[in-house]
Amino acid sequence: MTDVKPELEKTLLLVDDDKPFLNRLTRAMEARGFTVKAAAGVHEAIAAVRADPPAYAVVDLRLEDGNGMEVIEEIRAVGQEARMIVLTGYGNITSAVYAVKHGAVDYLAKPADADEIYAALMYEKGEDLALPENPMSADRVRWEHIQRVYEMCHHNVSETARRLQMHRRTLQRILSKRAPK
Structure with a gap:
């Protein structure tokens, strides 16, 4: 990561409109050392980005009040070099390509657990990518x-x-x- 201030290194923005999932993921990421801001929608997430841009972000693609890509574009607009993951239950190739072209480093399909999300956030180019032990049937x-x-x-x-x-x-x-x- 370049241009990330040391105090921002472990700040994480989680954006998902599924409240129980958001709460579980917040607790799991805090246990992994992140300072987490949770947002249930696009407008709340954009306000959080403007107030304090995160170093990491996990954004659901489809939210009740809009598209998660708006949040990713806002993070890029404020000039933050955040590592961003798009998380969605409505995965398709077109939206995956769009997300990656607009700054996401990975695109995960729900249901993704905290270990998968953490691994995607921390993945560095050149590392061996571990295959899932128990892929969904x-x-x-x-x-x-x-x-x-x-x-x-x-x-x-x-x-x-x-x-x-x-x-x-x-x-x-x-x-x-x-x-x-």
Whole structure:
């Protein structure tokens, strides 16, 4: 990292609208030595960046009040050379490329745990990249996608089934089961 003031070296901005996840990640990163500022939306995060630019940032792509890329662009606009990670449950190649071109050093799909996020923040070029020990199964990936769409549809089964192009009863059976491993 260049141009990072010593007192900013372990400052971290976490931006996610999933409050329980944000709280867990805040505690986990504080345990790893970071001074954490947590923000639940774009406007709150931009205000935090303007008040005190962080050395590190983990930003959710889709937030209730906008796009997390606005936060990344704001960090770059204030001239801070922060190491930024984009974290999203709606991953696709286009948004990954866009995030990296605009300053993110990595792009992680949810559900990412604190160890994965910490490793991505601390990763230096030239280091061997460790593969995940327990990658998600195809069933788990499918279940996660269905859950995200279900939440996006405000827990409306009929609308979720329509968007996923599946029968409503099939969706209800899937939703009634536990998450696969």
